[in-house]
Amino acid sequence: MKQLLKYSSLIVVLFASCKKEEIKMYQDAPAVYFTTPTYSYSFTQDIDSSAKTIYLPVKLSGNKSDHDRSFNIQIVNDSNTNVPSELYEIKQGQVPGNSFDGKVAIVLKRNAKVDSSIVKLRVQLVGSNELDPMLSPIVDITWTGKIIQPSNWKWLKYYFGTPFSTGWYKFMIQAAGVSSFPYDPTQAAADPVTWWWNANQVQAYGLKVKEALIKYNAEHPGNEMKHDDGTYAGQLVTMPI
Amino acid sequence: MKKISLYILLFISVLAVSCLKDRSNYNIHTPNPIVIDTTGVPGSYVVFQMDTLRISPAISKEGLNPDNLTYSWTMNYFQGYKRVIGTQKKLEGVVTEAPNSSAYSLILTVTDTTTNLKAFFSWIVTVNPRFGEGLVVADTKDGVNTDLNLIMAYNFTSNILYDSISRVYKNLYSAANGAPLPGIVKGVAYMNYQNNRVLTCITDNTITRINPISYIYTKMGNDNFILPPAAISPNMVQSVAVNNAHEYLVNNGKVHSRYGTNFQYGYAFLFDKTDYVCQKMCGLQTASTNGGAVYDEKNNRFLLLPTITSNSAPLAAYPVFDNSNPAPAFDPSNMGNKTCLNMEEGYNQKVFAVMKTRDLDQYAVYQLSVLSPVNGKMGYAVNDISSNPEIGQSKFYTESTQENVLFYATDTKVYSTTLLTGGGTSPLLRYTVANGEKITGMKMHIKGGRMSLPSLTAPDDYTQRITATSANRLLLLSTYNESTKEGKIIAIPLQTLGVGGLVTDPAYIKTYGGFGKITAFNFQAP
Numbered sequence: 001m002k003q004l005l006k007y008s009s010l011i012v013v014l015f016a017s018c019k020k021e022e023i024k025m026y027q028d029a030p031a032v033y034f035t036t037p038t039y040s041y042s043f044t045q046d047i048d049s050s051a052k053t054i055y056l057p058v059k060l061s062g063n064k065s066d067h068d069r070s071f072n073i074q075i076v077n078d079s080n081t082n083v084p085s086e087l088y089e090i091k092q093g094q095v096p097g098n099s100f101d102g103k104v105a106i107v108l109k110r111n112a113k114v115d116s117s118i119v120k121l122r123v124q125l126v127g128s129n130e131l132d133p134m135l136s137p138i139v140d141i142t143w144t145g146k147i148i149q150p151s152n153w154k155w156l157k158y159y160f161g162t163p164f165s166t167g168w169y170k171f172m173i174q175a176a177g178v179s180s181f182p183y184d185p186t187q188a189a190a191d192p193v194t195w196w197w198n199a200n201q202v203q204a205y206g207l208k209v210k211e212a213l214i215k216y217n218a219e220h221p222g223n224e225m226k227h228d229d230g231t232y233a234g235q236l237v238t239m240p241i
Numbered sequence: 242m243k244k245i246s247l248y249i250l251l252f253i254s255v256l257a258v259s260c261l262k263d264r265s266n267y268n269i270h271t272p273n274p275i276v277i278d279t280t281g282v283p284g285s286y287v288v289f290q291m292d293t294l295r296i297s298p299a300i301s302k303e304g305l306n307p308d309n310l311t312y313s314w315t316m317n318y319f320q321g322y323k324r325v326i327g328t329q330k331k332l333e334g335v336v337t338e339a340p341n342s343s344a345y346s347l348i349l350t351v352t353d354t355t356t357n358l359k360a361f362f363s364w365i366v367t368v369n370p371r372f373g374e375g376l377v378v379a380d381t382k383d384g385v386n387t388d389l390n391l392i393m394a395y396n397f398t399s400n401i402l403y404d405s406i407s408r409v410y411k412n413l414y415s416a417a418n419g420a421p422l423p424g425i426v427k428g429v430a431y432m433n434y435q436n437n438r439v440l441t442c443i444t445d446n447t448i449t450r451i452n453p454i455s456y457i458y459t460k461m462g463n464d465n466f467i468l469p470p471a472a473i474s475p476n477m478v479q480s481v482a483v484n485n486a487h488e489y490l491v492n493n494g495k496v497h498s499r500y501g502t503n504f505q506y507g508y509a510f511l512f513d514k515t516d517y518v519c520q521k522m523c524g525l526q527t528a529s530t531n532g533g534a535v536y537d538e539k540n541n542r543f544l545l546l547p548t549i550t551s552n553s554a555p556l557a558a559y560p561v562f563d564n565s566n567p568a569p570a571f572d573p574s575n576m577g578n579k580t581c582l583n584m585e586e587g588y589n590q591k592v593f594a595v596m597k598t599r600d601l602d603q604y605a606v607y608q609l610s611v612l613s614p615v616n617g618k619m620g621y622a623v624n625d626i627s628s629n630p631e632i633g634q635s636k637f638y639t640e641s642t643q644e645n646v647l648f649y650a651t652d653t654k655v656y657s658t659t660l661l662t663g664g665g666t667s668p669l670l671r672y673t674v675a676n677g678e679k680i681t682g683m684k685m686h687i688k689g690g691r692m693s694l695p696s697l698t699a700p701d702d703y704t705q706r707i708t709a710t711s712a713n714r715l716l717l718l719s720t721y722n723e724s725t726k727e728g729k730i731i732a733i734p735l736q737t738l739g740v741g742g743l744v745t746d747p748a749y750i751k752t753y754g755g756f757g758k759i760t761a762f763n764f765q766a767p
Binding site for chain 2: 204207208
């Protein structure tokens with residue numbers, strides 16, 4: 001009888017081992033993070049406007065969802081924020097369904113103080129019940145009515161040179177006949193309206209500026225174009241293209 | 242207990258028996274196979290899009306009523322593409338498939354409906370664009386407007402394997418767009434970058450981009466540029482089609498380029514503060530160190546083009562002249578009071594520039610290096626052709642990359658002149674057009690097609706002719722007869738390399754007629 005039970009048990013085990021089991025998929029708490037630590041905007045890019053909606057891009061960590069998911073950001077009231085609340089509006093962020101990319105809108109406003117100084121705002125991801133904040137949860141935003149180094153200079157420097165100065169940027173805008181150089185492939189996905197140039201366009205405008213620089217330097221021998229302020233003040237302007 | 246053991250063993254036995262493989266061979270009936278006999282049927286086909294494909298294999302099955310067979314002809318391609326093109330025993334189906342660089346598989350499936358037994362056979366089918374590889378011919382009938390035509394023939398179309406087959410599509414542009422191109426087209430270029438194909442036509446004040454598959458125009462004027470130039474005043478357009486496809490345009494004295502899938506020209510190539518004015522340039526078909534050269538009419542110098550992958554880089558001056566032994570033939574940066582009549586790629590990857598002293602009847606061919614080594618010795622050779630017959634009446638110039646020879650043409654004659662080491666030349670009259678005809682253009686064909694040449698052992702026996710590729714071996718002339726108002730393309734094979742020996746036996750010279758006055762022509766590749 002014991003033998004019988006032993007062999008019967010073995011048969012049962014053999015049958016049990018054939019049971020189909022669902023493969024467990026990786027699951028992680030979905031979260032979002034900023035893809036840029038800073039964002040700067042100058043109203044010189046749209047001289048007549050009183051407000052500008054910018055979009056901070058975020059990336060999703062974890063699985064995509066079949067529906068839109070929202071998240072929130074809040075201001076950080078420390079020394080990195082010096083702007084009154086009436087000069088900005090923070091919107092709710094969203095990661096669309098079936099996407100790893102999301103964005104959050106912030107309306108930047110303008111007054112006399114903005115035109116004469118650089119105001120700054122630090123924002124922080126706080127997430128939502130669907131999306132947690134992670135990794136890089138902070139962005140420092142600056143805006144002004146003055147000429148400042150634009151947030152996409154990290155791309156423009158490959159065409160216009162690494163050093164940035166007010167005089168050089170004024171020259172660039174004037175020579176190109178544009179109010180801004182809206183080229184930033186990393187931000188284009190989140191805000192294609194603002195960042196609508198492609199590489200061919202920025203290259204073409206870069207060459208137009210370079211042509212003007214060659215002409216300027218030829219007409220001003222001994223007094224060629226130099227950076228007028230910033231770290232590189234006094235250095236000759238050169239372009240990598 | 243024994244009973245229980247018995248039941249369990251019995252149960253296990255039943256389970257085991259159910260798994261036993263049936264190895265018996267009773268009651269098996271082998272049906273007769275379906276036979277698809279393709280004797281005499283080619284294994285592959287080359288068709289043009291919208292052609293009707295006809296195939297008629299013999300199909301049999303012993304002992305079966307043919308009514309019980311069904312047929313399915315399907316066109317198949319990558320990524321699961323499948324379309325039924327016919328359901329009858331004999332295929333007669335229109336090929337609507339898009340032209341692709343890879344061939345389609347045509348699969349015939351024959352099914353016996355009584356047994357579901359199937360038989361298969363497959364063919365390779367290459368689909369060419371209806372307006373595929375060939376020679377684009379721009380002509381005018383009224384002296385005001387231009388139309389485009391396409392010759393697809395053995396000479397220009399690699400997939401046409403027989404000399405006797407040719408298709409000439411007339412008035413393609415006006416048929417596709419409702420009206421001819423305004424103005425007289427003076428230059429045509431074709432470019433295909435990763436199956437993004439475009440034709441570019443220029444007149445004195447227009448630039449028109451055309452889809453060569455449909456001949457519908459896609460861009461005009463300033464739309465061709467990322468940033469509109471100061472004026473639309475094109476001088477010439479040239480494509481580089483052999484390697485790393487791209488295109489150059491000389492407009493309003495400046496050189497522009499385009500590369501990749503962006504169909505707009507970028508900003509003009511820049512130079513230093515002395516500026517430049519260009520009318521002629523040449524991009525090498527297989528460039529490396531530099532893309533080619535341009536001639537600066539304002540400062541009488543040649544300048545180097547950057548490679549196309551660095552097309553935001555400026556033009557570069559030739560390095561400082563180095564006259565040390567062995568001395569170069571000339572200084573490309575200091576050409577004196579000369580204008581450039583023609584620039585093209587010639588022998589040994591040199592740029593051949595036909596130059597004329599502006600206020601004198603002095604002509605010379607200058608050979609420039611543009612590739613490594615980039616040094617002060619890039620003025621490779623000069624051949625004075627001032628004493629050549631009728632050089633003062635010359636209007637058209639061209640050369641092959643396979644020989645050190647310049648062809649020049651007057652209104653009625655074509656001369657070759659061998660460019661000898663040391664600066665001499667050896668001119669010879671090679672061809673004279675028929676009475677009443679005038680030459681309106683001349684160019685060496687550089688891409689696509691084949692030609693026939695006399696056999697080396699039996700040159701007088703046309704049946705023993707040999708075949709060679711046309712590229713850089715086929716001289717093309719366009720002619721016009723004012724009386725008959727007919728324009729022609731005359732294709733003359735280059736029989737003897739090294740001396741510009743054009744074939745003289747008329748059997749090898751192909752003429753394509755029925756055009757208006759031909760104003761430009763150019764290859765159209767696949």
